[in-house]
Amino acid sequence: MPVYAYACTAxxxxxxxxxxxxxxxxxVCERCQGALRKQYGTVGVTFNGSGFYRTDSRAASGSAAPAKTPAAPSSGSSSTD
Known part of the structure; x- marks a missing residue:
């Protein structure tokens, strides 16, 4: 069950x-019967690991993966006589 913070306005x-x-x-305040307001604060959430930042899914501009070169044909079993 969640815990809510309240403060009396009176x-x-x-x-x-x-x-x-x-x-x-x-x-209603339990002490003076005044009006209550919910108090909102910061939430302690931390996102750690990969995938949480916009730059995580992009490759750096200078470190892109090398392009694949086509393999040279083997000179073994195929002959073109």
Whole structure:
């Protein structure tokens, strides 16, 4: 279950509440009966590894893979008499 942070607009009381996604938001402060507001903060997500940046899928301009050259025909079994 997610934890939501609330703060009262009247008295400034701040607290966290564990609520399910389908439960309604809290609206009344338990201390002064004032109005509550949800507090939003930054989320601690870090994307590590390859594939998360635009430049990960591109080859560097000077280090492109060498072009394939056609193989030379073998001089063994085929004859052109």
């Amino acid at each position: 008295c400034g009381h701040a607290f966290e509440a564990r609520q399910g996604f389908d439960e309604p938001s809290l609206t």
